[in-house]
Amino acid sequence: HAKDGGKNRFSLFSHGMQEEVHYRLMIQRDLEPAILDNQLIIYFQPKVLAETGEVAGCEALVRWQHPEEGFLTPDKFIPYAEETPLIREIDYYVIRECCKKLKEWAARFDKPVPIAVNLSGRHFRSFKIVEVLKEAVASAGISPDLLEIEITEAVLIADPDKAQKVVHAIKSIGFTISLDDFGTGYSSLNYLRTLPIDIIKLDRSFIANIDTSEQDRRLTRGITSLAKGLDLTMVAEGVETESQLQTLLDLGCHCFQGYYFSKPVPETEFLAWHKKYNNALGNNHKVG
Ligand code: C2E
Ligand code: MG
Numbered sequence: 057h058a059k060d061g062g063k064n065r066f067s068l069f070s071h072g073m074q075e076e077v078h079y080r081l082m083i084q085r086d087l088e089p090a091i092l093d094n095q096l097i098i099y100f101q102p103k104v105l106a107e108t109g110e111v112a113g114c115e116a117l118v119r120w121q122h123p124e125e126g127f128l129t130p131d132k133f134i135p136y137a138e139e140t141p142l143i144r145e146i147d148y149y150v151i152r153e154c155c156k157k158l159k160e161w162a163a164r165f166d167k168p169v170p171i172a173v174n175l176s177g178r179h180f181r182s183f184k185i186v187e188v189l190k191e192a193v194a195s196a197g198i199s200p201d202l203l204e205i206e207i208t209e210a211v212l213i214a215d216p217d218k219a220q221k222v223v224h225a226i227k228s229i230g231f232t233i234s235l236d237d238f239g240t241g242y243s244s245l246n247y248l249r250t251l252p253i254d255i256i257k258l259d260r261s262f263i264a265n266i267d268t269s270e271q272d273r274r275l276t277r278g279i280t281s282l283a284k285g286l287d288l289t290m291v292a293e294g295v296e297t298e299s300q301l302q303t304l305l306d307l308g309c310h311c312f313q314g315y316y317f318s319k320p321v322p323e324t325e326f327l328a329w330h331k332k333y334n335n336a337l338g339n340n341h342k343v344g
């Protein structure tokens with residue numbers, strides 16, 4: 057990307073409030089045309105299963121090729137989009153594109169590769185998202201169990217009762233529900249009581265120091281057995297090194313996502329990675 061080396065947004069934040077206000081307004085102004093003009097790009101990052109080494113699925117992570125600002129990662133625009141209803145349009149776009157990909161991919165893979173999409177908390181104030189999801193899988197002609205819905209505790213902030221009903225409605229169609237950034241919120245355990253969760257994704261802040269922190273190892277071991285006891289799949293996020301992977305395997309984790317396997321990459325790169333990875337697997341390569 058030609059503009060990657062250009063204006064650096066980190067310097068902006070150190071320049072103070074006024075630039076930030078200006079940047080926010082620009083981002084919010086440019087979002088709507090961006091969606092219409094296909095400037096959003098979906099990257100994919102694999103999840104891998106310990107037992108078999110197989111690819112368990114992938115996560116869709118959006119990026120924005122901005123006409124003047126260059127290639128933007130989510131931290132440069134998602135927080136600003138979250139302040140407006142446009143975040144919902146971004147998520148609708150990602151949902152629809154991923155359903156189309158799932159249809160295209162079906163013929164390529166021996167084993168289906170589900171895609172996980174991230175949903176903003178702003179969807180859970182109405183049932184519109186339920187209709188959008190239904191319509192997206194129906195028009196792509198795919199089964200809803202191929203699409204995973206990642207939510208965070210933000211879903212319950214505005215109206216917990218309503219949000220709970222919306223999540224249950226999504227689940228009842230057959231989508232898999234994943235609780236993202238687990239362990240970082242105030243009431244993670246309460247979520248497990250009130251929401252129909254299938255997967256928890258242990259936040260990468262637990263993994264970052266797992267080799268050096270006995271505390272983090274103990275917490276991770278505890279959360280892993282909690283997940284097992286509740287029949288939930290647990291995914292360890294942000295696995296970057298062989299050593300972290302080995303520690304996590306020793307703690308009983310069985311599903312992983314992180315740079316160690318692959319960074320989020322464009323579709324063609326993801327498909328190439330998948331092929332190469334599966335070939336290696338065929339030659340008796342196993343995780344850990
Ligand atoms: P998330 O859903 O928790 O996604 C995981 C983030 O961790 C991604 O950042 C991913 O690139 C990063 N990551 C994965 N493995 C590693 C690793 O080994 N080390 C490190 N240091 N980082 C790793 P990314 O792509 O910048 O996305 C950031 C956040 O933006 C996501 O966090 C998600 O909350 C949000 N986001 C991304 N795409 C969408 C979207 O389509 N809709 C909505 N509403 N939010 C999105
Ligand atoms: Mg996520």
Ligand code: MG
Binds near residue numbers: 257
């Ligand atoms: Mg996460």
Ligand code: MG
Binds near residue numbers: 237
């Ligand atoms: Mg996150």
